[in-house]
Amino acid sequence: MPLDPPLDLTVAIPSHDDNGNLTRLLRHLAALGIAQAVIVTDDGSLPAPDAETLARDSGLEPARLTLLRQDRVRGAGAARNRALLHVKTRHLLFLDADDLPARELRSLCQALAQADPFDFCIFQHHDSRMAQDRQRGQMPFDQDFWVQAGLAQGSLRPVPDSAAPLLAQTANYPWNKIYRTEFLLEQGIRCSETLVHNDIALHWQSFLRARSILSSACIGVTHFVQPGGSRLTNRLDAERLRVFEPLEQIALEIAAGTGPAGRRYAPAFFGFALGLLNWVQGTLAKDLQEELKIRADAFLQRHLSREMCRRLQQDRPADWQRAAELFSLPG
Amino acid sequence: MTAIMPALLSPGLSAFTASRQDGPLQAERTNLAPGMFLDADPALQMAGRYSSAAGAFLDLHAAPSGRGGWFGLHLALELPPLQEISYLGLACRAAAPEQLMLRPCLRTGLEGGGFSDCFFDRHILAAGRAHSHTDALYLDSRPELPLSAPWHELVLFLPCQAFDLSLMHLHLFAL
Numbered sequence: 001m002p003l004d005p006p007l008d009l010t011v012a013i014p015s016h017d018d019n020g021n022l023t024r025l026l027r028h029l030a031a032l033g034i035a036q037a038v039i040v041t042d043d044g045s046l047p048a049p050d051a052e053t054l055a056r057d058s059g060l061e062p063a064r065l066t067l068l069r070q071d072r073v074r075g076a077g078a079a080r081n082r083a084l085l086h087v088k089t090r091h092l093l094f095l096d097a098d099d100l101p102a103r104e105l106r107s108l109c110q111a112l113a114q115a116d117p118f119d120f121c122i123f124q125h126h127d128s129r130m131a132q133d134r135q136r137g138q139m140p141f142d143q144d145f146w147v148q149a150g151l152a153q154g155s156l157r158p159v160p161d162s163a164a165p166l167l168a169q170t171a172n173y174p175w176n177k178i179y180r181t182e183f184l185l186e187q188g189i190r191c192s193e194t195l196v197h198n199d200i201a202l203h204w205q206s207f208l209r210a211r212s213i214l215s216s217a218c219i220g221v222t223h224f225v226q227p228g229g230s231r232l233t234n235r236l237d238a239e240r241l242r243v244f245e246p247l248e249q250i251a252l253e254i255a256a257g258t259g260p261a262g263r264r265y266a267p268a269f270f271g272f273a274l275g276l277l278n279w280v281q282g283t284l285a286k287d288l289q290e291e292l293k294i295r296a297d298a299f300l301q302r303h304l305s306r307e308m309c310r311r312l313q314q315d316r317p318a319d320w321q322r323a324a325e326l327f328s329l330p331g
Numbered sequence: 332m333t334a335i336m337p338a339l340l341s342p343g344l345s346a347f348t349a350s351r352q353d354g355p356l357q358a359e360r361t362n363l364a365p366g367m368f369l370d371a372d373p374a375l376q377m378a379g380r381y382s383s384a385a386g387a388f389l390d391l392h393a394a395p396s397g398r399g400g401w402f403g404l405h406l407a408l409e410l411p412p413l414q415e416i417s418y419l420g421l422a423c424r425a426a427a428p429e430q431l432m433l434r435p436c437l438r439t440g441l442e443g444g445g446f447s448d449c450f451f452d453r454h455i456l457a458a459g460r461a462h463s464h465t466d467a468l469y470l471d472s473r474p475e476l477p478l479s480a481p482w483h484e485l486v487l488f489l490p491c492q493a494f495d496l497s498l499m500h501l502h503l504f505a506l
Contacts, residue, residue: 003414031414031478102471103417126474134452136472222474 003033007109008090009178011035014079015097016043019054022097026058026065032106036089041068041079077191077198080174084184092181094174098224102126105220111156112178112214119183119210121156122167123220125176137219142170151215159213161260165268167215172203172272175221183210192246195239200246204269208253208261238288240280244295247273251303267311270304274312274319281326297328304330340503341406341485343367347389348500353382356393363389366407372399375491388423389498395491402491405438408483411505413470418506420467421485424499427457431494433487437468440482448486449473455487457496467506 011029015022022040029035038060042049051067054060068082080094091112095101108123115121124146127139137143146152149163159167170176174191183189189205192198207213250269254262277296284292300323304312309330313320323329343364352363356379361369363381369391371377376397382390393402410419421435433455436448451466470476485503489496 028478031412033414100474102474103414104471126472136469219471 003031003106005033005036005109006106007034007036007113007178009035009093009109010037010039010087010089010091010181011093011095012039012041012080012083012087013095013097014041014043014076014083015045015049016073016076016079017045018097019045019049022049023054023057025095025097025099025101026054026060028101030058030060032101032103034101034106034109035064035093037064037066037087039066039068039083039086041070041083043070043076043079044073073195075193075195075198077202078193080191080198080202081193084181084190087181090181092179092184093177095221096175096223099175100222100224102219102222104218108156108178108216108218108220111216115156115214116212118180118212118214120177120179120206121214121216122159122170122177123216123218125173126219126222128222128224138170145170146215146217149215151217153217154215155218156214156216159215161264164207164210164213165265167213168204168207168265169268169272172199173223174199174202175223177206179206192242192249194242194245197240197243197246200243201249204246204250204265205253208250208257208265237285240284241288241291241295243276243280244299247276247299251299255303266308267315270308271312271316271319273299274316274323278319278322278326293327296326300327301330306330340408340410340505341366342409344406344501344503347383348387349385351383351385353380355380356391368405369403369489370405371395371402372491375399375402377402379493387497388500391489391494391496391498393489393495394493399491402489404487404489406485406487406503408437408485408503410483413476413478416505417470418467418504419470420465420504420506421451421501422463422465422504423455423501424461424463425455425457425497426459426461426499427494427496428459429494430459431457431490431496433457433489433496435466435485435487437476438484438486439477439480441477442481447475449476461497461499467504 029038048069051065055062055065066086112121124138126136130137145166149166151157151163187209191202254266254269281292343366347364347367356377358377359371359373374397375395377395379392379394436450438446438448440446451468453466455464
């Protein structure tokens with residue numbers, strides 16, 4: 001018998017040519033009884049999926065499923081934005097088609113249903129690469145930030161202002177947060193409509209604008225990573241250069257902020273940006289390297305104050321050193 | 332949290348353990364009780380005997396004359412929907428005159444045929460001094476397990492060489 005969802009929650013899923021995984025995900029959502037509603041935004045798949053087949057193959061009640069369609073490929077960010085406009089529930093969780101929700105996500109939803117109002121709750125996840133070492137949980141890079149924040153344990157805890165910039169430096173995933181829908185709508189928070197790096201703005205604006213953040217050590221989702229596969233994270237093309245669009249957007253928001261939030265998040269964000277640009281440089285095709293350097297130099301020169309440079313040298317010496325080898329940093 | 336007890340998970344197990352049984356091991360499949368059997372690679376040319384004293388689970392004397400790839404004890408399981416449980420576990424007590432390693436796994440039938448095996452984290456070691464072993468699969472940590480399946484079995488993979496083994500008891504639980 002299907003379980004009743006404990007939280008008034010929509011799960012929104014962008015999907016592109018991935019009907020097999022999508023059906024598996026919908027089957028899990030149906031069995032675990034997590035979502036009041038599911039919105040799939042198909043991002044130009046060929047052939048286009050149909051809602052009746054998805055519902056039948058997954059066991060999801062047809063009334064719970066909404067299928068939207070972008071006829072041409074516009075990316076997961078545009079697909080999530082489109083889904084957001086159709087959400088009718090109080091809460092929203094973005095998942096990728098190849099993610100799998102865990103039983104612990106249902107427990108978290110039960111806890112959130114009784115929690116005080118919050119803007120979003122960030123939860124832990126299992127990265128499939130950890131299974132190679134017979135471990136379960138996040139990659140060490142992410143886990144270290146949770147530990148530093150003092151939030152690595154605990155079913156549901158408020159995130160203190162001092163800890164939030166640490167959690168903001170975890171990988172910018174959209175699928176590890178349960179949002180209050182009105183928070184996203186009122187604040188005008190959206191994904192960037194680029195093919196890659198479309199989650200940066202969603203992630204950072206969420207932290208910058210939230211008044212109440214919760215965290216949970218529940219491992220709510222399994223995220224599958226296939227190195228060398230055809231995932232967008234493995235793309236090397238010129239789309240990567242559009243990383244400067246969300247970076248610029250967040251840098252300007254931090255600069256314009258008169259409140260404490262901007263000052264609090266600035267070192268975290270520019271540290272993240274430095275690490276990201278280093279990573280992009282390492283993955284980008286050779287013929288695009290010069291263009292990257294021109295844009296990165298301009299971004300870093302424009303936004304890094306002398307004080308911020310000192311802070312980054314101190315906080316992230318390895319990233320600073322690497323960036324100094326690749327780009328022209330402010331003197 | 333509710334525990335689901337062995338009699339419900341493997342109906343043949345309790346009745347077999349409570350009864351007195353013995354017989355020869357067959358070259359391929361030895362039926363022990365409904366839903367319980369030993370399955371051997373035919374290449375092993377399995378021979379030997381099994382016995383079960385009333386109140387004890389299973390003694391095995393395996394004497395294969397060939398070389399083969401598998402020999403296992405299979406228990407058909409009647410599991411609740413996997414989304415309704417968090418752990419599937421086993422507890423057993425074993426002894427063997429020579430050290431043996433047994434590997435338990437949850438076998439899941441797949442829609443359209445075939446199966447997949449999900450091994451428990453720890454092997455069972457049987458040695459001269461009887462000792463107890465408990466282990467459980469935390470199902471959230473096994474995302475590859477389908478939430479619904481046509482059938483499930485617990486398979487206890489046994490050595491493919493000659494051995495003697497006493498499984499004094501075997502219990503299954505779901506939480």
